[in-house]
Amino acid sequence: MTHVVAEPCILCKHTDCVEVCPVDCFHEGANFLVIDPDACIDCGACVPACPVEAIYPDDELPERWAEYAALNERLAPQWPVLSKKRPALEDAERWGTIDSKREHLSEEPGSGDG
Ligand code: F3S
Secondary structure (H helix, E strand, C coil): CEEEECEEEEEECCCHHHHCCCCCEEECCCEEECCCCCCCCCCCHCCCCCCCCEEEEHHHCCCHHHHHHHHCCCHHHHHHHHHCCCCCCCCCCHHHCCCCCHHCCCCEECCCCC
């Protein structure tokens, strides 16, 4: 069991989730975050912290976002850990209202805690 970051995070990246994670399991891409399934302890603290409801326990992941479980697992080792909150992306408010944005997901790494 793990938790999974799904599509609503894309181009929002509010980062409230990283602050409440007790095991620093979030990894940062350019416009999206993922959870390392090997580090996640399934505490669920991040779920209510996300203002766009992007995070789900893997067994409650909506069917239309099923691919995000594998995406989190694949990208986590490629991206740096982010554990400190930073400002959301510039257009986060607008992108938070847009339902379908999978094609915008960048696989470029973010800067992380660096
Ligand atoms: Fe993304 Fe929500 Fe965290 S928008 S960065 S999963 S608080």
